[in-house]
Amino acid sequence: MFKHEKKSVKNEIERLSPWYSTIELYPGVFTSGHMLRNIALTRELIRRCEVKGLRCLDIGAMEAVATILLKRRGAADVIAVDGDNRAHKMPLLKSAYEVDFQYFGNIALHNTLDFLLNKSRLEAVGGRPYRFGFDLIVLSGVLYHVYSPVHVLATARSCLRKGGLMIIETAAVNDPGFTMQYNFTGDKYIYDWTDTWFISAPLLDYFCRFFRMEPLDCVYLPQENRGFRNLIRLGVVCRAVDSEPAADNESIMGKSTWNYDHNSIVRYDLTEGNEKEPVPYHRNTKELVLRDDIKTCDIYKTINSGSPFPVTEDRLILKLHDKC
Ligand SMILES: C[S@@+](CC[C@H](N)C(=O)[O-])C[C@H]1O[C@@H](n2cnc3c(N)ncnc32)[C@H](O)[C@@H]1O
DSSP states (O other): OOOSOHHHHHHHHHHTOOOSSEEEEETTEEOOOOOOTTHHHHHHHHHTBOOTTOEEEEETOTTTHHHHHHHHTTOSEEEEEOSSOOGGGHHHHHHHHTOOOEEEOSOOHHHHHHHHHHHHHHHHTTSOOOOOOEEEEEEESOGGGSSOHHHHHHHHHHTEEEEEEEEEEEEEEOOSSSOEEESBOSSOBSSOTTOOEEEEHHHHHHHHHHTTEEEEEEEEEEOOOOSSTTEEEEEEEEEEOSSOOOOGGGHHHHHGGGSTTHHHHOOSGGGTTOOOSOOOBOOOGGGOOBOTTTOOBOHHHHHHHSOOOOOOGGGGEEOTTOOO
């Protein structure tokens, strides 16, 4: 099973350092990653999706932890993209986990949609059917790094076929307002220089619905003292639908799609004709608060009526036998 000797894996880990994630690459041999707790949320939400046979996209894949788990769970095809380029690590990861996937580095988010469209078109040459639209998209740990989270959410939505699922994980604010807190508070920074906006839970809920996605489920973790109140890590699963799920008092949600720049940020037409069965998703409805009116998961009420997701240390490490 293990093509490499323990010593050569250790040497490779050293040569490819530094590592972001803690990953077992040979029995008992691990990379020295940061063991950040939020990956447990993404892993849990992947576990609740039935991914067998699906075409998946992992945006901001870093060292492909989510990508590997999707393949391990039977996804037919997974494409991982990232603005960074960790292609040099992929052969070792693929070999250790005995999975294959497509990884493309140096793809910044503003180029991602064009890149994926062109890739699909090129693959269609030679009579293969042209098919755009993923069944499942993972957008984990990305939104709080970008200058415009709304555009990035829209880019991801443009790649998702109707009935498909999007897993979003981000740093966020557990606040009832519809706001985004910038990384600078006036006298200090909350996170590091790579970080930008912390979206409030209700605003993320609103934007998911504005981009024609129904929030189905969510999990969260409080963040330790970062000098800003109510900071959380938030994981959400949404399903792509064909209109904005707006409540009666949200009549302007639909109208604001009439703005001149709307079609320049989100493209539902690209995945038209690629409708299939809704991707099955298993949620624990006892832990969810659904809206009375539109029956979607009310993200803010759900996180404030339940408990944080229980994270154990083994969920922060990708181990060779892991399937979720
Ligand atoms: C915090 S890491 C998340 C890694 C992984 N998805 C996870 O959940 O652990 C953020 C990832 O997003 C990528 N990223 C951040 N901003 C980006 C941008 N503007 N364009 C493309 N990728 C970006 C980074 O290179 C990095 O791999």
